[in-house]
Amino acid sequence: MHDSPHQVSDVMTRAVVAVGRKALFKDIVERMEQWKVSALPVLEGDGRVIGVVSEADLLPKEEFRDSDPDRFTQLRRLSDLAKAGAVSAEELMSAPAVTVHADASLAEAARIMALRHVKRLPVVNAEGVLEGVVSRGDLLKVFLRPDNDLADEIRRDIVDVLFPAPVEPVHIMVTDGVATLTGRVEDSGRIDLAERLVRGVEGIVGVDCRLIAVGSAGA
Numbered sequence: 001m002h003d004s005p006h007q008v009s010d011v012m013t014r015a016v017v018a019v020g021r022k023a024l025f026k027d028i029v030e031r032m033e034q035w036k037v038s039a040l041p042v043l044e045g046d047g048r049v050i051g052v053v054s055e056a057d058l059l060p061k062e063e064f065r066d067s068d069p070d071r072f073t074q075l076r077r078l079s080d081l082a083k084a085g086a087v088s089a090e091e092l093m094s095a096p097a098v099t100v101h102a103d104a105s106l107a108e109a110a111r112i113m114a115l116r117h118v119k120r121l122p123v124v125n126a127e128g129v130l131e132g133v134v135s136r137g138d139l140l141k142v143f144l145r146p147d148n149d150l151a152d153e154i155r156r157d158i159v160d161v162l163f164p165a166p167v168e169p170v171h172i173m174v175t176d177g178v179a180t181l182t183g184r185v186e187d188s189g190r191i192d193l194a195e196r197l198v199r200g201v202e203g204i205v206g207v208d209c210r211l212i213a214v215g216s217a218g219a
Contacts, residue, residue, distance in 0.1 A: 051093030145203035177205030188213030
């Protein structure tokens with residue numbers, strides 16, 4: 001495995017709080033408060049994820065407590081009105097659950113969260129059985145990697161591979177996640193590739209590629 005966490009399995013939380021389909025509204029709220037989470041996977045008896053109940057699924061009960069929505073609101077908010085009268089997880093949950101596999105890339109997990117407007121994803125195996133949960137905060141952990149670790153990975157996995165015999169040593173400096181590459185190399189065609197690969201290193205915030213090819217202007 002690479003030093004940097006490239007997969008969901010590298011950052012996900014494995015100890016997961018979940019509920020069964022018959023869990024009651026108050027029990028769900030209490031569990032969310034106890035464990036400081038905004039959503040809970042809903043499981044079948046074998047641990048298979050069948051849905052997710054979130055704070056957004058619970059709020060309609062409070063929103064519509066004392067209201068008498070007009071016909072237009074009833075039609076537009078039909079699902080929310082149904083949840084306002086729900087008392088169990090199977091009535092409240094959003095289904096099917098939006099999930100991700102442990103071997104998915106962090107970028108893939110981030111795209112799913114953005115497109116589906118969710119903050120947490122249950123991580124499941126091929127049979128849909130719960131293995132963990134990954135949150136937005138988990139995906140951001142990669143930006144806590146030390147600058148020295150990032151520089152070492154760039155050197156080992158990118159620079160030494162693309163430029164095994166540079167005209168002069170390629171210097172790599174990473175400061176606050178921003179990587180700066182300087183030096184003179186022979187293969188100009190690999191400079192853009194090097195920049196793209198460095199940008200793809202988990203934890204890199206930005207890239208300042210100052211590599212110069214022998215024979216180019218300013219060399």
